[in-house]
Amino acid sequence: MYCSDQNAGSEDIYSPIPYSLKIPELFQQKLIDPLIPSNNPLTEEGVALGKKLFFDRKLSGNNTQACASCHKPQNSFTDNTRFSNGIDGVFGSRNSMPLMNLAWNFTDKFAWDGKELGLERQALEPVKNPIEMHSNWANVAEKLQQDPEYPTLFLRAFGTTTIDSSLVTKAIAQFERILISGNAKFDQYLLGNATLSLEELNGFTIFMDEEKGDCFHCHGSDNNPLWTDNGFHNNGLDSTFDDLGLGAVTGDPNDNGTFRSPSLRNLNFTAPYMHDGRFATLEEVINHYSEGLQFSSTIDPLMKKVSQGGVQLTPQEKLDLKAFLLTLTDPEFINNPDFRN
Amino acid sequence: MKTKILAIICLTFVLSSCSEDNDISLEPVAITLNFSHSWNGTEITNADFNELKFTNENEQDLSIEGLRYVISEILLTHESGVVTVLDEYNLVDLTNTKGLSFTTSDAILPGDYTSVSFRFGFSNEYNIDGAYPDLNTANFNVPNALGGGYHFMQFDGKYRDITSVEAPFNYHVISAIDPTNTNDPKDTSFSLNIGAATIGGNTNIQIEMDVSEWFKNPTTWNLNEYDVNLMGNYDVQLLMNQNGSSVFSLVSITQ
Numbered sequence: 001m002y003c004s005d006q007n008a009g010s011e012d013i014y015s016p017i018p019y020s021l022k023i024p025e026l027f028q029q030k031l032i033d034p035l036i037p038s039n040n041p042l043t044e045e046g047v048a049l050g051k052k053l054f055f056d057r058k059l060s061g062n063n064t065q066a067c068a069s070c071h072k073p074q075n076s077f078t079d080n081t082r083f084s085n086g087i088d089g090v091f092g093s094r095n096s097m098p099l100m101n102l103a104w105n106f107t108d109k110f111a112w113d114g115k116e117l118g119l120e121r122q123a124l125e126p127v128k129n130p131i132e133m134h135s136n137w138a139n140v141a142e143k144l145q146q147d148p149e150y151p152t153l154f155l156r157a158f159g160t161t162t163i164d165s166s167l168v169t170k171a172i173a174q175f176e177r178i179l180i181s182g183n184a185k186f187d188q189y190l191l192g193n194a195t196l197s198l199e200e201l202n203g204f205t206i207f208m209d210e211e212k213g214d215c216f217h218c219h220g221s222d223n224n225p226l227w228t229d230n231g232f233h234n235n236g237l238d239s240t241f242d243d244l245g246l247g248a249v250t251g252d253p254n255d256n257g258t259f260r261s262p263s264l265r266n267l268n269f270t271a272p273y274m275h276d277g278r279f280a281t282l283e284e285v286i287n288h289y290s291e292g293l294q295f296s297s298t299i300d301p302l303m304k305k306v307s308q309g310g311v312q313l314t315p316q317e318k319l320d321l322k323a324f325l326l327t328l329t330d331p332e333f334i335n336n337p338d339f340r341n
Numbered sequence: 342m343k344t345k346i347l348a349i350i351c352l353t354f355v356l357s358s359c360s361e362d363n364d365i366s367l368e369p370v371a372i373t374l375n376f377s378h379s380w381n382g383t384e385i386t387n388a389d390f391n392e393l394k395f396t397n398e399n400e401q402d403l404s405i406e407g408l409r410y411v412i413s414e415i416l417l418t419h420e421s422g423v424v425t426v427l428d429e430y431n432l433v434d435l436t437n438t439k440g441l442s443f444t445t446s447d448a449i450l451p452g453d454y455t456s457v458s459f460r461f462g463f464s465n466e467y468n469i470d471g472a473y474p475d476l477n478t479a480n481f482n483v484p485n486a487l488g489g490g491y492h493f494m495q496f497d498g499k500y501r502d503i504t505s506v507e508a509p510f511n512y513h514v515i516s517a518i519d520p521t522n523t524n525d526p527k528d529t530s531f532s533l534n535i536g537a538a539t540i541g542g543n544t545n546i547q548i549e550m551d552v553s554e555w556f557k558n559p560t561t562w563n564l565n566e567y568d569v570n571l572m573g574n575y576d577v578q579l580l581m582n583q584n585g586s587s588v589f590s591l592v593s594i595t596q
Contacts, residue, residue, distance in 0.1 A: 032474045106478065208484040211570045217495075221482050223471040229480040254391035298391070301406050301497040301509035304569035 014156045016043035019174070024182025026190060026225045027104070034103030034177070040120060040170045042177060045157040050175030052153070053168055055341040058143045060087050060133035067126065067172065070096040073340045076266035076333065077179060082277030090131040093243065095277035098270045100181040100263060100333065105230045112259045112275040114232060115249045119173035124165060137165035144168065181265050181333035182225060189327070190222055196327060203324025206317050213289070213311060213321055217302050218261045227264040227328060233300040234258045236293035236310075237274060245275065247298075257298050268329040282325060286318045369448030372544045374415070374459065376433045376441050377592065378408070381553045387435055393501060398557035401564050403500035403510070405552065409434040410494035410514075411481070413467060414460040414532070415445060417540070420453045430463065432479060449540060457538045457546065461585060462493025462530030468516055487573050488518040488526040496555065500564045510568040512555060514585070517578035527575070529582040535591040547592035554588040555581070 019042035021034065036042060053059065054067045070084040071077040077099035083091040094112050102110070108118050116122035126132040127140055144150040144163045151161035158167050186204075188194035196204070206213040208221060218235075220227040232246045234257040241247075247256030259275040273279040279288065291309040293299070305311050313321065333339070378385050380395050385405070393402045413430035431443040462468070470489030471477060481492050496512040516526035535548065556562035560580045571577050 030471060030474060030477045032478050104478065205486070208486060210484075210487075210572050216482070216484060217480070220480060221484065223477045223482040224480050226478075231480075295507075297507070299509075301499055301511060304509045304511060307506070307508060 013159060014045075016045040016157055018042065019044050019047050019178070021103075021178060022180065024180065024187065024225070026187055027180075027182050030223055030225055031104060032106075035106055035108065036103060036177065037118070037120070040173060042174050043157060045153070046171050046174040047178055049153045049157045050171035050173065051339075051341075053144075053172050054175050058147070059127050059135065059140055059168075061135035061139070062087050065133050067123075068341065070126075070132075071099050073336075074269065074334050076100060076181070076269040078270050080271065082272050084132070086129070086131040087134050088131070092131055094275055095272060097260075098262065098266065099176055100179050100265060101226055102179065103177040104226050107230050109230075109260070113245045113249050114260055119176055120166075120169045123169035123172040123176075127165075137168075140168065141165060179333075179339055181330045183332045184265060184328045184330040186324075186327040187225065187330075190225075197323065199320050199323040200327050201324075202317075203320035203322065204327075206313070206321045207324055212313065212317065214302065214304070215264075215289075215321075218300075219264050228261045230261065232258040232260055233302070234296065234298045235289075236295070236299050236303045236306055237278070237288070239294040239296050241296070243276065254298055257296055258300075264325060265328045266330055266333060267325055269334055282322050283318070286313065286321055289313075290318065367450055368542075370451050370540065370542050370544065371445045371448050372415075372540060372546060373442060373444040374412070374431070375545055375547045376412075376443075377547065377549045378435055379549055379551050379553075381551065385552065387438060390436070393499065393507070395553070397500075397553060397564070398561045399563050401500050403498055403564065405496070405498045407436045407495060407497040408552070409436055409440075409481075410496075410550075411462055411476070411491060412443075412459050413463050413530075416456075416458045416460075416532070417449055417454045417538075418456045419450075420455050425449050428467070430467075430473070430476075432476060432481065434479075451540050451542065454538050454540055456534050456536060458532050458534040459548075460530050460532045461589070462514065462516075463491060464530050465516065465526060465528045468526075468530070483515050483572070486523065488516050488523055490516060490526075493530060496552075500568065502568075503565045508564075508568060510564050511571065512581070513572050514581050515572050515578065517575045517582070518573065519575050520573065527579070529578050531582060531585060533589045535589075538594050539596070541596040543596055545593075545595045547595070549590050549592050550588050551590065552588075555584050558584060558587040560584055 057063045057066045059066060065087050070079050072079055078096045082095060084096045085091055097112060102119060110116040110122040127135050127137060141163050150163060154163050154167055155161045157171060185194050189196050207215045218229050218233055241257045244256045245259045247253060267282060271280060273285050279285045289310050290313040293303050293306045293310045295306050299306055390405050393404045395403050397403060410433050411430055415427040417425045427445050427447045429445055431440050433440045468490035476491050483490050483492055492513055492515055494514040499507045499509050502508040517529045518526045567577050
């Protein structure tokens with residue numbers, strides 16, 4: 001909407017329209033309100049601009065990669081490779097994280113190691129990372145400034161035609177905050193609109209059983225539809241660490257080998273798994289927790305059966321657990337036209 | 342959870358009958374509960390975590406790697422006999438240093454109270470499955486197969502086991518659940534009376550949890566015997582409940 005600004009003389013100022021976040025019913029029932037920074041409220045124009053930027057290859061040094069190159073909608077906003085390829089053909093050492101339900105990460109720490117405080121700050125990093133988009137913000141801002149469309153879009157979203165990294169990342173963060181996944185089969189089951197197979201129900205029981213899977217202590221439950229605690233844990237992947245994870249960020253050796261718990265939603269689309277993508281399949285993940293745990297001094301005490309290698313699930317229990325995990329698949333999320341280019 | 346307003350109305354009536362010459366402020370006030378932690382009286386913070394630096398009553402070396410718990414139902418008995426219950430709760434999270442100071446959102450009238458108490462955990466009445474969004478978001482729930490509702494405490498760490506190997510423990514307190522009757526959990530929350538208090542305009546109540554007490558009085562805790570998978574163990578939950586009775590103490594009440 002346009003309104004006259006008497007202080008500015010004849011120039012009209014556009015007031016962006018507040019964006020109405022579509023919060024799933026279960027999230028409304030079970031969770032506290034999402035975290036939207038007061039200095040970056042969601043607006044229709046900001047979200048639309050963020051989406052355009054998210055898919056725009058101009059953000060990379062040679063105009064070949066966008067955020068969406070490693071965060072593809074069809075993969076629940078990750079990619080299907082162990083490590084992502086930067087514009088210069090250099091691979092990173094971490095698996096690209098899926099992007100969903102980020103507005104409910106109340107730690108406000110993002111990335112596998114929590115080094116990015118806030119979504120806006122997170123969005124700054126890949127653009128200037130030499131093994132990712134390998135650009136710099138001055139160049140990106142200049143390219144966008146010269147674009148025939150962007151200055152007007154920034155004017156409508158933020159009230160200025162002057163483009164800088166702060167506004168670009170604000171817009172991208174707005175788009176990322178609307179990436180909400182909450183319509184899986186299990187959600188519909190909890191709402192009374194779907195039934196689960198016996199195998200899926202058994203798998204849920206294993207998930208919630210302290211003496212079996214004991215997944216719920218870190219990965220949510222029927223009362224926490226995020227399916228993550230957004231916390232940092234050493235889940236027994238290694239006895240020694242090539243990658244210190246959170247420990248490299250905090251400098252605290254007690255954090256060595258700890259990484260953020262990812263959401264278990266949409267696992268069907270997000271392989272490979274773990275911070276380094278070491279597991280190609282869900283079967284490998286389940287086998288890890290069942291008999292593959294490695295002891296180290298920082299292993300989480302919730303990895304309680306490390307002395308036995310893990311929770312020792314039977315083959316049938318593994319199948320059931322996988323069946324349950326796949327009920328957290330949300331096809332609507334990856335096909336949502338609001339989230340696709 | 343709502344404050345029992347009726348109690349406040351009654352108290353207002355009692356106090357409003359005082360002489361106007363006394364010029365006593367009768368504006369309801371909030372109170373603040375501050376929680377500190379110790380091991381046998383020596384203060385601990387999360388900076389003391391992750392080292393096998395503590396020794397329990399059973400002479401087992403152990404570390405603390407996570408500690409968070411819920412308190413609820415702050416109950417105040419005025420000298421007039423009127424009882425006010427602030428049906429609020431707070432998650433004390435020493436791991437992330439959150440909730441260590443809790444100011445009630447409901448207020449009470451200032452005055453002399455013969456007793457102030459709070460509850461560790463939730464009574465059965467308020468231990469409602471999935472009812473508290475902040476605790477759901479904090480992933481503090483208990484599976485329905487164990488009665489649902491919420492943990493009262495998650496206390497995790499490692500200890501040197503009988504073979505001198507570091508082993509995990511998960512001292513998780515919940516309502517004790519009889520596996521043959523999961524619909525009737527035994528209420529293992531408990532109320533702690535911290536004694537008389539004068540509540541004024543800026544009352545701070547300092548409470549200390551002596552973490553070592555979870556391992557003694559009356560049961561000397563053998564982690565080799567009870568370390569993990571304790572949530573569904575009815576008898577162990579009763580032992581935890583008994584040991585918990587000596588865990589909290591009042592440090593001070595300041596105005």
